[in-house]
Amino acid sequence: MYTFITDSGFDLPRNLKLPYDIKILPLRVFVNEKEYEDKVSISSQELYNLELQGYIPTTSLPKPEIIEKTIRESAEESEEVFIITISSKLSNTYDLVKNIAISMNLKNVHVLDSKTACIKQGYVILRAMEQVKNTGKLTQADIDKFEKESLLAFFVPTLEYLYKGGRIGKAKALIGKVLNLKPILTTDSDGEVSTLGTVRSMDSAILTIQNIVNKFIESQKITDDYTVIGAYTIGSMKTHFEKLIQPYKKGLIGVTDIGSAIAAHIGPEAFGIVVGKGVHLE
Template identity: 35%
Template structure:
């Protein structure tokens, strides 16, 4: 059976990566001072970084319902099955919106919608595993996707909590305390795909050391693993490379895209590590 895959634009992955099955990106929407953009289509990461540095009001919204319905309907005409993978329901209403579109447009027979339990690089890791299952004629189900999510983790660092505060992800008091104490939080996602704080650092040296320890603890005695890095501004790449240099592999680097940067801010970097 021919299969197409749809994934929302909050996924970050190395630009040189080659998909083994057709992958279609459904754009989230961004608003910059009330002007609407389609994520990765009308605006790229460098533009959103600069808008945020310039102090413009940036927010995100769900994919356009009409555009979503048109894409899924067109793919259903061309393929026997359409697999949709979204960012975590704990972070966005995208999953529920797409499922509503599938039901309202009677696409249930051909379209299956799954929650990646992640965002950014974690969606990429889960999608890579999902594609491998499809190529090997394995059954696709939410339970398998949840297992892939548990087999991977993502640690990322925000240089400021200000953008999370603006996006409603943390309270004003937490952002204020972080700013006053110059605390750099290291965040991750739990098994349900919800954001939580793993650790904090007070300076770059402490930050790198803590990140390395967290990654090593997750890897444990596992010899067969993958490691990807992601970063926003070029200045964040140096810190990312400092972390990666403590390991004997790096499977690729990605830029943090507009939708994720809108909440994390441009001064962000992270590591995705998972079982190979």
């Protein structure tokens, strides 16, 4: 038996049938001096609504006692435990989990850095499950390969939330530029937020992301076998998202909202997709 653990920085469509149990370490979200557990005591929509009211949320690591309890229970129940965290460049979750796991001295627990977040973290987990199902093994080199064989592209109309949350990464070059430029963002191979380009309108954003995705699919030679996961936030983003996703329906395995811990840093208005080599879990 194998068990997977991840933090709530990942997003996957809720109706996906997974071959292995996945336990979630909830990141903490703070709004107006109140503390919530992501995906436990605050929903995505609740967080979006608070942001639309003008609140700027902050986030923090999962509680150490929850991490330790989850690891211990999983290690006792399972032959191998694979923990795949949000990028270590975006959060200290990886370092915290790694240190706790080392202190517990459990030989069947493996802590791995996804080098990404959100739906791409979800995609990496799917690839990891596929790998374990086929081989029973999983290493950081495998995770790095899955990260390189996929592309995250998402649109946000403002960098305000990333900037105030300290997660601006390599997108910081945009600060101070013309305010009406809107970024198309990704996580790069280092696990940092970076820009794929800037646009001035929603229609331009959709066309630019499609061009980027098309070039990626061609470069990876996965034209006939790719997997796509989509995500968006508030309802007003749905129409734009549906225009974006239309050419990729054959590879689409599901759509999800963006979790509150991620939305705390990108804001309530966003949409995007991850595309990568085809995942086959059945």
